[in-house]
Amino acid sequence: MHNLLPASARPMSDGHLMVGGCDTTELAQRFGTPLLVLDxxxxxxxxxxxxxxxxxxxxxxxxxxxxxxxxxxxxxxxxxxxxxxxxxxxxxxxxxxxxxxxxxxxxxxxxxxxxxxxxxxxxxxxxxxxxxxxxxxxxxxxxxxxxxxxxxxxxxxxxxxxxxxxxxxxxxxxxxxxxxxxxxxxxxxxxxxxxxxxxxxxxxxxxxxxxxxxxxxxxxxxxxxxxxxxxxxxxxxxxxxxxxxxxxxxxxxxxxxxxxxxxxxxxxxxxxxxxxxxxxxxxxxxxxxxGPAGVTLYSVGTVKRLPGGRTFVSVDGGMSDNIRPALYGARYEAFLANRMNSPLGAQVTVAGKHCESGDVLVRDVHLPDDVQPDDLLCIPATGAYTYSMASNYNRIPKPAVVMVDSGNAVEIIRRENYDDVVRLDRHLDGTPVSRGTS
Ligand SMILES: Cc1ncc(COP(=O)(O)O)c(C=O)c1O
The missing domain is CATH 3.20.20.10 (Alanine racemase)
Structure with a gap:
C-alpha cells in the first residue's frame, strides 16, 4: 500500500493519514468529500x-x-x-x-x-x-x-x-x-x-x-x-x-x-x-x-452485508469522479484514512452512489470488519484521468481538488454545487433557471 501513496504521505499514531502535512480527516471536514488531494x-x-x-x-x-x-x-x-x-x-x-x-x-x-x-x-x-x-x-x-x-x-x-x-x-x-x-x-x-x-x-x-x-x-x-x-x-x-x-x-x-x-x-x-x-x-x-500525486477521499455512506454474499461499502462518489474502473476495468486499492491502525477484515466491494451496477470503484479489498458510515475511505494513485474525466452523471456535482504542501491546503478547483448543476439548463420558454440557493 505504501508504494501507492504520495511522497509526503504519513500514517499518524492516531491512525489518520497525513498528506502534505495536512490531516486528511481535517481536509475532508473543511472541503467535503469526495475530495481529490494533490501532493x-x-x-x-x-x-x-x-x-x-x-x-x-x-x-x-x-x-x-x-x-x-x-x-x-x-x-x-x-x-x-x-x-x-x-x-x-x-x-x-x-x-x-x-x-x-x-x-x-x-x-x-x-x-x-x-x-x-x-x-x-x-x-x-x-x-x-x-x-x-x-x-x-x-x-x-x-x-x-x-x-x-x-x-x-x-x-x-x-x-x-x-x-x-x-x-x-x-x-x-x-x-x-x-x-x-x-x-x-x-x-x-x-x-x-x-x-x-x-x-x-x-x-x-x-x-x-x-x-x-x-x-x-x-x-x-x-x-x-x-x-x-x-x-x-x-x-x-x-x-x-x-x-x-x-x-x-x-x-x-x-x-x-x-x-x-x-x-x-x-x-x-x-x-x-x-x-x-x-x-x-x-x-x-x-x-x-x-497520478501518484493524487489520493481521493470519500465518506462511507452505507455498508450492505448480503447474507452469504458480498459486502458493499458505498461511498459518496463513484463513476462520476473516477470512470476508470468502469471504462477500462482499472484496479485500485482502498483503505480507511481515519483508522489506518484498525486491523483488516474480510474482503468487501467499494461501490459508488450512481444508478449503475457497474459503478464499482474497487471490487475486492480488505477493510476493517467494522467499517461504518462516516469512515473516511481513501483511494490512492488517483491524480490522473479521474477529475479530468469527471462528469455530472446522475446530476452529481463534481468534487473539489486541493493542493497540499507543508501543512497548507489550497482549493485549486472548487466543489460544484446544485446551482452549477443546473446553470446551463433553460426553462421550457428558454429563460435561464435560477435556483436561488446552492
Ligand atoms: C498524444 C499524447 N501524449 C501524451 C499522453 C499522455 O499519456 P500518459 O498520461 O499515459 O503519460 C497521451 C495520452 O493519451 C497522448 O494521447
Missing part, C-alpha cells in the same frame, strides 16, 4: 525526475491527465511545457498565463477554429493528425511549426482503449501502404508550414521499455526513407507519454528516468545506424506525474 511534493519530484534526465530535451505535461489553471501555473514554475489536445485545454493554459511557445497542440479532429486559436496563441508546435487537417492548414496561411503524428504499429501491454500506436488507430498516419510518406509530402508543400519532425504516442499505462525502443526504431526507419524520398530531415521527435504507474500494491511503477534513458539510448543507436542526425527528443508524460 505538491510528489508533483514536483516526478516532474523533476523527467526534466533533470532529459537535459536539453523537452518535457510537456499531458494536460489530459489533469487540467486546471493552478496546475498549469505549478508546472510552468517547474519549467515544463504542456501538451493540450483541445481548445478548452489551450484556453485553460492561456488563463494560467502559460508561455505559448512551450505548448504542443494535439487532436485527431481539430476544428479550423481550434487551429486558428492555436496559431493566434503562438503555440510552439501543432501536431498534424489527418489529411483533412492538412487541408485546413492551408486556410490559416500564417507561419506554423508542425510535427506529424505517426502510428508506428507497436503493440503495448495495456488495455485496448489506451493503445494508440497500432496501425488501425484513429490517431496519426500509419506507416503501412505509404500513407505517412504521402502525408509528409503534402505537409511539406503547405506554404508557411515548417515541419519540425515526427510525433508518436503508443499508448498509456506502459510498463515495458521495449515498446518505446521499438517505436524509436520504427520512427528512425521511416525518417531514413523520408530522407531518401523527400530529402526530409527531422529536427525533433516527440515520443509522447505512456509510462505506467502502480495502482495496486502488486505493481511497481517504472522510474521516469528509466524510460527517458531507454528512449535516449534507442535514439542514439537507431539514428546512428541510419546515419541520420540525432534529433532533439521531446516527451509528454501525464499519468506518471499527476
Amino acid at each position: 505538491s511534493m510528489t508533483l514536483e519530484a516526478k516532474a523533476r525526475s523527467y526534466t533533470q534526465t532529459m537535459g536539453a530535451g523537452r518535457v510537456f505535461f499531458a494536460c489530459k491527465a489533469l487540467c486546471c489553471v493552478a496546475l498549469c501555473e505549478e508546472l510552468d514554475g517547474l519549467g515544463l511545457g504542456l501538451d493540450v489536445c483541445s481548445g478548452g485545454e489551450l484556453a485553460t493554459a492561456q488563463a494560467a498565463g502559460f508561455p505559448a511557445h512551450r505548448i504542443v497542440f494535439h487532436g485527431n479532429n481539430k476544428s479550423l477554429e481550434e487551429l486558428q486559436q492555436a496559431q493566434r496563441a503562438g503555440v510552439g508546435r501543432i501536431v498534424i493528425d489527418s489529411f483533412d487537417e492538412i487541408d485546413r492548414l492551408t486556410k490559416i496561411g500564417a507561419p506554423l511549426d508542425l510535427l506529424m503524428r505517426v502510428t508506428p504499429d507497436v503493440a503495448t501491454d495495456t488495455h485496448e482503449s489506451v493503445q494508440t500506436g497500432q496501425h488501425d488507430s484513429k490517431f496519426g498516419f500509419a506507416f503501412g501502404n505509404g500513407v505517412a510518406m504521402a502525408a509528409l509530402e503534402s505537409l511539406l508543400d503547405v506554404p508557411n508550414a515548417r515541419v519540425v519532425g515526427l510525433h508518436s504516442h503508443i499508448g498509456s499505462q506502459i510498463f515495458e521499455m521495449s515498446a518505446f525502443r521499438l517505436a524509436v526504431s520504427r520512427l528512425a526507419g521511416f525518417l531514413s526513407a523520408a530522407r531518401d524520398h523527400l530529402g526530409f530531415i527531422a529536427e525533433e521527435i516527440n515520443l509522447g507519454g505512456g509510462l505506467g504507474i502502480a495502482h495496486t500494491s502488486d505493481q511497481v511503477s517504472p522510474r521516469p528516468e528509466a524510460s527517458v534513458e531507454a528512449i535516449r539510448r534507442a535514439v542514439t543507436h537507431e539514428f546512428g545506424l541510419r546515419h541520420l542526425p540525432k534529433p532533439l527528443i521531446a516527451i509528454e508524460p501525464g499519468r506518471s506525474i499527476a
Whole structure:
C-alpha cells in the first residue's frame, strides 16, 4: 500500500493519514468529500525526475491527465511545457498565463477554429493528425511549426482503449501502404508550414521499455526513407507519454528516468545506424506525474452485508469522479484514512452512489470488519484521468481538488454545487433557471 501513496504521505499514531502535512480527516471536514488531494511534493519530484534526465530535451505535461489553471501555473514554475489536445485545454493554459511557445497542440479532429486559436496563441508546435487537417492548414496561411503524428504499429501491454500506436488507430498516419510518406509530402508543400519532425504516442499505462525502443526504431526507419524520398530531415521527435504507474500494491511503477534513458539510448543507436542526425527528443508524460500525486477521499455512506454474499461499502462518489474502473476495468486499492491502525477484515466491494451496477470503484479489498458510515475511505494513485474525466452523471456535482504542501491546503478547483448543476439548463420558454440557493 505504501508504494501507492504520495511522497509526503504519513500514517499518524492516531491512525489518520497525513498528506502534505495536512490531516486528511481535517481536509475532508473543511472541503467535503469526495475530495481529490494533490501532493505538491510528489508533483514536483516526478516532474523533476523527467526534466533533470532529459537535459536539453523537452518535457510537456499531458494536460489530459489533469487540467486546471493552478496546475498549469505549478508546472510552468517547474519549467515544463504542456501538451493540450483541445481548445478548452489551450484556453485553460492561456488563463494560467502559460508561455505559448512551450505548448504542443494535439487532436485527431481539430476544428479550423481550434487551429486558428492555436496559431493566434503562438503555440510552439501543432501536431498534424489527418489529411483533412492538412487541408485546413492551408486556410490559416500564417507561419506554423508542425510535427506529424505517426502510428508506428507497436503493440503495448495495456488495455485496448489506451493503445494508440497500432496501425488501425484513429490517431496519426500509419506507416503501412505509404500513407505517412504521402502525408509528409503534402505537409511539406503547405506554404508557411515548417515541419519540425515526427510525433508518436503508443499508448498509456506502459510498463515495458521495449515498446518505446521499438517505436524509436520504427520512427528512425521511416525518417531514413523520408530522407531518401523527400530529402526530409527531422529536427525533433516527440515520443509522447505512456509510462505506467502502480495502482495496486502488486505493481511497481517504472522510474521516469528509466524510460527517458531507454528512449535516449534507442535514439542514439537507431539514428546512428541510419546515419541520420540525432534529433532533439521531446516527451509528454501525464499519468506518471499527476497520478501518484493524487489520493481521493470519500465518506462511507452505507455498508450492505448480503447474507452469504458480498459486502458493499458505498461511498459518496463513484463513476462520476473516477470512470476508470468502469471504462477500462482499472484496479485500485482502498483503505480507511481515519483508522489506518484498525486491523483488516474480510474482503468487501467499494461501490459508488450512481444508478449503475457497474459503478464499482474497487471490487475486492480488505477493510476493517467494522467499517461504518462516516469512515473516511481513501483511494490512492488517483491524480490522473479521474477529475479530468469527471462528469455530472446522475446530476452529481463534481468534487473539489486541493493542493497540499507543508501543512497548507489550497482549493485549486472548487466543489460544484446544485446551482452549477443546473446553470446551463433553460426553462421550457428558454429563460435561464435560477435556483436561488446552492
Ligand atoms: C498524444 C499524447 N501524449 C501524451 C499522453 C499522455 O499519456 P500518459 O498520461 O499515459 O503519460 C497521451 C495520452 O493519451 C497522448 O494521447
